[in-house]
Amino acid sequence: MARLNMVDAIDQALQQAMDRDPKMVIMGEDVGRDGGVFRVTDGLIQRFGDQRVIDTPLAESGIVGMAIGMAIAGYHPVAEIQFSGFVYPAYDQLVCHAARMRNRSRGEFTVPLVVRMPYGGGIRALEHHSESMEAVFAHVPGLKVVIPADPYEAKGLLSAALADPDPVVFFEPARVYRAIKTEVPEEPYTIPLGKARVVQEGTDLTLIAWGAHVRTIKDAAQKLEAEAVAKAEVIDVRTLSPFDYETVVASVRKTGRAIIVHEAPRSCGFGAEISAQIMERAVLHLEAPVVRITGFDTMPPLGRLEDYYQPDAGMVVDAAKALLKF
């Protein structure tokens, strides 16, 4: 089986979906001739032509707004936003229209649209080029929010998103793009949206993350085991919306302890929602308060300060040790 990085896994998922679905159209800034600034859509314009892989002008609200109309009119647009920090002009379109069409029309029509965008830190950029604002999308009823952790996950989750009848915001952790390779089957496969993944089973505490930080909690779990401190259960949330609280809650009922890790700002981050769900559904099973390890309530900083901003495995290990002694 081929070992691919996330860029190539996503490219492959897009290519296979485009092969299958003649109504699918890719559009965005530099997605065609340039193959995308991260090369995610490399080769697609050569295969599908410029009528199906469309280089748009610099106009985020125009791109997503149009994609909504196309979707209602029977196409399956896949819009790329060059970095998630540039999406806000299109946030209007997503919130006011994409998310609401099904409900507004009482199920008469829907918006089978996928908006893909690189997000998150760890690439030595800052602000718009490094931020992690998934919670402001997860807060919108009608939008699905999906974040893959590795190449295998990316292909399967994107393939499911591309086949989904509702609008999906697909966040691609830029720092994972070329950092890791996993085995990725050539044949098409999907990973259902709304189902979290138990990456590794454990008994003493539950570590919860998504995107790039699944790696962080896996590393932390390994250290905890190596030091014979604890056997941690590791959960990749995969889709923030719909959120699979059942998998998370079942795990916490078993372990009695939970640490949630995200790089997004702490306040109103998605960790707060997970923590609330655990409290509502498993409070009597808790041995200790739920812990969040997060970014700060500030803008992602440049360069060295970012090392301090980002959660890391060491912080998770320390927090786990404290939790176990609580």
Next chain:
Amino acid sequence: MGSVGEQVGSAGLIELYRCMVRIRSFEEHAHKTFLKGGMPGFLHLYSGEEAIAAGVMDVLAPDDYIVTSHRGHGHLLARGGDPKRMFAELYGRVDGYCRGKGGSMHIADMGHGMLGANGIVGAAVNIGTGAAFACKYRGDRRVSVAFFGDGSTNRGTFHEALNLAAIWELPAIYILENNHYGVANPQSDHTKLKDLADRAAAYGFPGVVVDGNDVLAVRAAAAEAVERARQGGGPTLIEAKTWRHWGHFIGDSAKYRDPVEHQSWLDRDPIPAFGKVLVAKGVATEAELQAIGEEVEAEMDAAIEYGRQSPFPDVSELTMDVYVGDPQGTSAGGRS
């Protein structure tokens, strides 16, 4: 050179030349260092477009406003920014204009009326329009100048801002730096217009096309627009046609450009072209121009070294300046 050259005078002409040489040298220093891995973030170089910043800044008063773009090093330098503090910012160090928290794309310097570079394409258009509104509101005859690229003009925000400036006759000058590409997207693909200055007609104010590689032509167009704005005559859109010498950002090989066209623009490099004019008119000798080049090279060598030696910001700065009165950091931040 004509009448503009006469108005500027010999010393002024040499300063224009020096200004362009300083920008070029700053960018080439940044380029080399970035490639060696010494700088974080993304760097968008202004090399090739120097005549625009140099020409426009030359006609502004010290208290006018400028708002710039992701390709903004040249604007701040031409406005009088200190290359030492700029390099420190590029390096992410405390002596930078934003204490190393902004980097290349977010340098701001209120001391020079410079309201900020911006990582959001076209942001200057709206912010610059607001500053122009403030000028008019105060009635102090200041003007506000926004710099942005051809790609930016396809954003809705551009059109909203120009319409507002038009209806309220704001002292806004829009400098559209048309380098013919937004990343890999050529002008011919992103608009039907040949001249983007035509967009001004849609809002009912003058749009002017100028050779962006001719510093005196840029200066003349800017002088006229600034004068009109100061007199209450409202906004102007100036389209300066130019070319970036490098890729969109450092690391982009710009294979999407036609090599013949690229070469033809390199042959029209604004700096040697203006140098030739100065020599032909007897304003400067070759030797004098070369001496300027050497002086500037030494200045930038020292400036980049200053930046490199500046300390990194302390981690306590991470949460500062999110809100007023919260210099110690946001209370809800941090980790448990």
